[in-house]
Amino acid sequence: MSGRDLLLALVVIVAWGMNFVVIKVGLDGLPPMLLGALRFALVAFPAILLIRRPQLPWRWLLAYGATISLGQFAFLFEAMHHGMPPGLASLVLQSQAFFTLFFAAIFLGERLRAASVMGLVVAAAGLALIGLESDAATPLFAVILTLCGAAMWAMGNIITRRFGNIDLVALVIWGALIPPLPFLALSWWLEGPALIEQSLRTISVNSLLALVYLSFVATMLGYSLWGRLLSRYPAGKVAPFSLLVPVVGISSSAWLLDERMSPLQMCGGALVMVGLLINVFGPRLWRRAVPAAA
Structure with a gap:
């Protein structure tokens, strides 16, 4: 990878890693479901007037938007609203890699590799430690909501695999058409019209800046650069950079x-990272080790 593209990869990782702190800032001024509605509305408009719709049936675009956009961020925003710390959220959300393995085995018939199973066991032990340490500062309910968000992200990954080679930026922008109305309906139901009106009437500069960052930096810029890297290099060379997001x-x-x-959460987080490393690099090391042993 050239130095310029390596720099672009690091820009994406920083943009996505900082995303969790910015979500926390946004939630300080806006309720979670309203924040989700405004975020994806800004992603979709006016970009859909400039970007051609990806060549997909609407049912698949709906499935993508309902899982990887609506489902993932509805659970994540609600988890952080209920006390999930941003740094810990960035780590626990990476469990999507293991949910993806399971869903691929169930829905696509893919075989679970030995290294992936080993990585899953190690990461599950780390998540168990994080769950055991959950208290008033990090409620177990918030951890569970974050895991639900990871599962929705993984389901979106499975849906995306059916698309083949597709313009990632166009997919993200047109997929952003799906979440705003469901987010608004959830906001009306869970947060109430009075809170919606008050939040919009008294919206702060920090909340507006958070929305701009979430919509244009973390989403549009991040996925544009990521898609550019994926078009130039094999996925196996680009994907490991995502391990730096929780860092x-x-x-x-x-x-x-x-x-x-806490020390126990740090141990749990370290185990999750080790599990992710085993999942990403384990199969490659195993393939090298087997011929050498033979």
């Missing part, structure tokens, strides 16, 4: 929000 998420949360994980 940036945890570091930025500690620096900007003074978030501190």
Whole structure:
């Protein structure tokens, strides 16, 4: 990978890692479902007037938007609203990799690799430690909601695999058409019209800046650069960079929000990262080791 493209990859990782701190800032001024509605409305409009719709049936576009956009972020925003720290959220959300493995085995008939199963066991042990340490500061309910968000992200990954080679930016923008109205309906139901009106009437500069970041930096810029990298290099060379997202998420949360994980949560987080590393690099190392042993 060239130095320029390596820099672009790092820009994406920082943008996505900082995303969790920005979500926290946005939630300080807006209720979670309203934040989701406004975020995806800004992603979709006016971009859909400039970007051609991907060549997909509407049912698949609906499935993508309902899972990877609406489902993932409805659970994530609600989890952080209920006390999930941003840094820890960036880590737990990466369990989507293992949900993806299971869903691929169930719906696509893919075989579970030995290294992936080993990585899953290690990461599950780390998540169990994080769950055991959950208390008033990090409620177990918030951890469960984050895992639900990871599962929805994974389901979106399975749906995306059916699309083949497709313009990722166009998919994200047109998929953003799906969430705003369901988010608004959830906001009306869970948060109430009075809170919606008050939040919009008294919206702060910080909330507006958070919306701009979530919509244009984390989503449009992030996916544009990521799609550009995927078009130039094999997925196996680009995907491992995503392992740095929780590193940036945890570091930025500690620096900007003074978030501190307990020793047990740190051990759990380390196990989750080791599990992710085994899942990403384990099969490659196994393929090299087997011929050498033979």
